[in-house]
Amino acid sequence: xxxxxxRSQFPILxxxxxxxxxxxxxxxxxxxxxxxxxxxxKYYYENDNSNVHRGVHSLGTRATDAYEGAREKIGRFINSxxxxxxxxxxxxxxxxxxxxSSYGRSVCGPGDEIVITPMEHHSNxxxxxxxxxxxxxxxKYIPLQPDGTIHLSDVEATISTQTKIVSITHVSNVLGxxxxxxxxxAIAHKNGAKIVVDGAQSTPHMKVDVQDxxxxxxxxxxxxxxxxxxxxxxxxxxxxxxxxEPIEFGGEMIDYVELQSSTWKELPxxxxxxxxxxxxxxxxxxxxxxxxxxxxxxxxxxxxxxxxYAYNRLSxxxxxxxYGPAENRASLITFNLGDVHPHDVSTVLDAEGVAIRAGxxxxxxxxxxxxxxxxxxxxxxxxxxEEDVNRLVGSLLKTKEYFGHAIR
Amino acid sequence: MQLDDLYRRVxxxxxxxxxxxxxxxDGAVTVEMNNPTCGDxxxxxxxxxxxxxxxxxxKGEGCSISIASASMxxxxxxxxxxxxALQIANDFSAMMTGExxxxxxxxxxALSGVTKFPARIKCATLSWNAMKKGVALSEQExxx
Numbered sequence: 001x002x003x004x005x006x007r008s009q010f011p012i013l014x015x016x017x018x019x020x021x022x023x024x025x026x027x028x029x030x031x032x033x034x035x036x037x038x039x040x041x042k043y044y045y046e047n048d049n050s051n052v053h054r055g056v057h058s059l060g061t062r063a064t065d066a067y068e069g070a071r072e073k074i075g076r077f078i079n080s081x082x083x084x085x086x087x088x089x090x091x092x093x094x095x096x097x098x099x100x101s102s103y104g105r106s107v108c109g110p111g112d113e114i115v116i117t118p119m120e121h122h123s124n125x126x127x128x129x130x131x132x133x134x135x136x137x138x139x140k141y142i143p144l145q146p147d148g149t150i151h152l153s154d155v156e157a158t159i160s161t162q163t164k165i166v167s168i169t170h171v172s173n174v175l176g177x178x179x180x181x182x183x184x185x186a187i188a189h190k191n192g193a194k195i196v197v198d199g200a201q202s203t204p205h206m207k208v209d210v211q212d213x214x215x216x217x218x219x220x221x222x223x224x225x226x227x228x229x230x231x232x233x234x235x236x237x238x239x240x241x242x243x244x245e246p247i248e249f250g251g252e253m254i255d256y257v258e259l260q261s262s263t264w265k266e267l268p269x270x271x272x273x274x275x276x277x278x279x280x281x282x283x284x285x286x287x288x289x290x291x292x293x294x295x296x297x298x299x300x301x302x303x304x305x306x307x308x309y310a311y312n313r314l315s316x317x318x319x320x321x322x323y324g325p326a327e328n329r330a331s332l333i334t335f336n337l338g339d340v341h342p343h344d345v346s347t348v349l350d351a352e353g354v355a356i357r358a359g360x361x362x363x364x365x366x367x368x369x370x371x372x373x374x375x376x377x378x379x380x381x382x383x384x385x386e387e388d389v390n391r392l393v394g395s396l397l398k399t400k401e402y403f404g405h406a407i408r
Numbered sequence: 409m410q411l412d413d414l415y416r417r418v419x420x421x422x423x424x425x426x427x428x429x430x431x432x433x434d435g436a437v438t439v440e441m442n443n444p445t446c447g448d449x450x451x452x453x454x455x456x457x458x459x460x461x462x463x464x465x466x467k468g469e470g471c472s473i474s475i476a477s478a479s480m481x482x483x484x485x486x487x488x489x490x491x492x493a494l495q496i497a498n499d500f501s502a503m504m505t506g507e508x509x510x511x512x513x514x515x516x517x518a519l520s521g522v523t524k525f526p527a528r529i530k531c532a533t534l535s536w537n538a539m540k541k542g543v544a545l546s547e548q549e550x551x552x
Contacts, residue, residue, distance in 0.1 A: 343446060343471035344415075347525060351411050360447040367447065373469040374447040402411065 002294060002302045003385040009034040009290075010383050020353030023388045028173055028201060028332045028379030029357050030223045033287075037226055040286030044279050052278055053252060053269070067278050070285030071268070077288045078218065079209040080235050084267040087241070088281050091232035092200040093123040095219035096167070098234055098271065099196050100127035102244045103217075104165060107194075110136035113163040115193070117142045117150060117179075118369050119172045122362040124198040128167055137164070144369065147325045148175035155187050163193040170202035174334050174361050174370075174377065175324030176307075178202070185214045194240065200224055204381065205303050205331055207296040210235050222280060227287035231280030234271075241267050248273040291382075299382050303331035306380045310389045317396055323370055332379035334361070337396060340403045342376040348402055352395040413521035414528070415472065422515065423472040428465045428482035436463070437549065439542040443534050448474045452482075452538040456546045461485050461493055466535065473528050477519060478535035484513040490543055497536050504529050 007013050010032045015022050024032060044066060050059035052067045068083070075083040089095040104127075108114065114128045118141050132139040142150050142158045159166060166188040171178050181197055188195040194216040199208060204225035210218045217240070222231035236244075246253055246264055253273040255263040264270035291299065310333055314320055319338035337345050342358035349356055357377040360367045367373060378392055431453055442449035448470035455463040464482040468475050481500075485493040500516065503509040506523050522532045 341471035343448075343473070343528065343531060347414065347528060348411060350527075359445065364447070373449070402415070 002298060002382055003306060004387075006034075006294070007383050007385070009036065011035060011038070013383060017353040017355070018351050020391075023354040023391045025354060025356045025378040025380065025384070025388065025392060027204075027381035027384070028224070028377065030229070031204060031226050031381050032383065033228070034226055034290050036290045037228065037283050037286045041228060041279055041283045044282050049279075051275055063278060066282050066285075067276065070281040073285045073288055074233055074281075075235075077208075077292070078203070078233075078235060079211050081211065081238065085235055085238055085241060087234040087236070087268045087271045088277055089219075089232045089234050090230055090277070091221040091223070092198060092219045093232075095217075095232050095234035096124055096196065096198065097127045098247060099167075099217050099219075099236070100131045101247045103194070103240060104128075104131040105135060106244070107164045108132075108135040108137040111162060112137040113140050113160060114138070115140045115142060115159050115163050115166045115188075117168055118144055118365050119148065119175055119177065119363070120167070120169055120366075121173055121198065121200070122364070123200075124167055124169055124196075125365065128165070142168075148172065148177050148323065149325055150177075150179060152180065152183055152187070155184050159187055159191050159193060161191050163188070163191055165196060166193050167196035167198070169198040169200075170208075171205070171330040172324070172366075173201050173332070174363050174366055174375070176329035176332050176334070177324055178328060178330055181213045181215060185216075189214070201330060201332075204291075206300045216240055222284035222287065225284075225287055226290055227284035228280050231277050231284045233284075238267070241271075244271075246270045246273065250274050252276065294382065302382055303380055303384075306384050306386070306389065307331045307333065309386055310378065310380065310392070313389055313393045314396075317393065317400070319400070320396065323375060331381065331384075332377055334375045334377040336372060336375055337399060338403075340399060342374045344403065345376045345396070345399050348399040349392070349395045352391070352398065354392055354395045356392070410524075414525050416518040416521060418515050418518045419472065419476040422476035422479040426466075426468075426475050426479040428479065428486070429467065430465050431467060432463060432465055437542050437546040439538045439545065441534060441538040441541065443470075443474075443530050445530065448531060448534055450474070450478055450535050450538050452478070452535065452542055454539070454542040454546060456490065456543070456550075459490050461488055461490065461543075464539070466538075468535070470534070471528075471531055473519070473522060473531040474534050477532045478538075480513065480516050480519070481535045481539055484511065484516060485539060490547075494540065494543065497540055500536050501533070504533055 048062040050063040052064040071086045072083045075086045185195045196217040197215040199220040203220040218235040223229040250273040323334045346358035436453040436455045439452045450468040452466045464486050466478045499509040
């Protein structure tokens with residue numbers, strides 16, 4: 001398994017936390033960074049740092065080459081038709097907001113529909129709520145099955161010829177559900193709608209091919225896939241990106257500026273106003289080199305194995321309830337331990353050196369659907385080992401014992 | 409990091425059987441507050457008369473610390489003049505920032521352990537913030 005072999009390349013994992021070796025099980029919130037990415041950022045700042053696309057000096061050329069090289073690499077990574085369809089953003093949230101504010105406002109009006117699901121992260125929910133409010137469009141939800149999955153018959157029933165945009169997560173950050181994007185895209189297109197895919201939780205763990213998925217827009221974040229924070233990507237089909245207006249205006253994105261009006265640069269620059277996220281993009285490029293070196297198929301295999309192992313081990317704990325489907329799930333497990341509140345679970349685990357997430361995971365509507373106020377979540381990545389899972393299970397048993405005495 | 413510093417017996421007792429839990433009808437000001445980062449929520453009712461908090465009840469969703477803190481807060485402010493209640497809230501804030509504070513209602517002292525768990529301070533302060541907001545709302549209403 002790559003889990004134990006790869007750990008030496010993640011410096012942060014080799015530390016004591018509250019008197020125990022750190023077990024990091026919060027990669028769905030943000031992954032840790034390998035030394036290769038940390039070194040790439042250091043190298044850039046020590047050797048190539050400069051602004052891009054403006055100066056004629058040699059440093060400027062090197063910075064530009066590194067930045068645009070990262071764009072090409074990322075384009076190949078998700079099989080974009082061309083690098084100009086890779087727009088750098090601050091993260092998934094900014095990418096989805098760009099689609100909603102630019103494309104969304106140009107196509108939606110009263111009587112039109114925007115279709116999403118109750119499992120969406122707030123970042124793929126609120127931009128559409130706001131768009132519906134501003135344009136008078138209706139926001140509709142594809143219903144979920146009891147295990148949190150969606151049925152294509154419900155997708156068919158919800159999307160209509162009035163639907164302009166369907167926006168859906170590839171992988172749920174709470175349920176671990178993997179949605180059938182290709183099939184949903186086909187239904188959207190049949191009705192004349194465009195599909196936006198939130199790839200924040202899928203891109204780190206599996207090979208993404210935007211052409212095969214036939215999605216119109218695809219958004220993801222660097223920091224969840226071994227890259228730095230503050231860098232994300234919006235991929236879009238070229239004809240759509242071409243027709244979209246920028247939403248941020250300033251330097252770098254203009255062609256001609258006159259006193260009363262201006263024109264924009266070509267793709268992708270018209271969407272990257274201001275000094276872009278140069279180091280972030282280069283860091284994300286290094287993360288992709290790192291992931292591809294291991295192989296996305298290997299990573300997927302490891303993540304599935306470790307998740308299946310965790311699912312079985314957690315099933316052994318009495319009173320532990322897991323949410324989401326038992327089969328075909330992504331590498332995270334959301335749960336509650338009897339009556340013990342997830343904050344309390346998380347605090348006891350933290351005292352044991354085990355870091356998990358507790359709360360609503362930016363999915364308040366989904367928490368209401370699950371009829372809970374909060375949940376705990378353990379999420380796994382390429383550096384997670386069976387030993388990590390064993391420590392999680394041991395700490396959960398301790399939590400049960402601790403609160404068993406304390407409460408009863 | 410000692411868990412027993414956080415989960416003291418008295419805190420667990422309040423959590424297990426919170427005092428002043430529930431609602432009442434007459435002339436109360438109601439404050440809904442939640443902690444958006446974690447999902448804890450409280451609905452607090454206060455009945456103020458002649459500058460005194462006559463009744464205080466709450467309904468809450470949350471962890472042991474937030475429920476225990478709400479239970480203690482309502483106990484502590486009931487029957488107190490508004491200025492006294494706000495003073496207790498200030499003392500509580502001070503305790504949460506690591507300062508020494510003493511309370512007539514001694515149970516509150518048990519929450520001092522929360523300061524060793526910075527991520528949990530917001531759980532402890534939620535109900536106190538709701539009380540301060542409720543008092544402000546009530547004073548606004550009485551002026552209009």
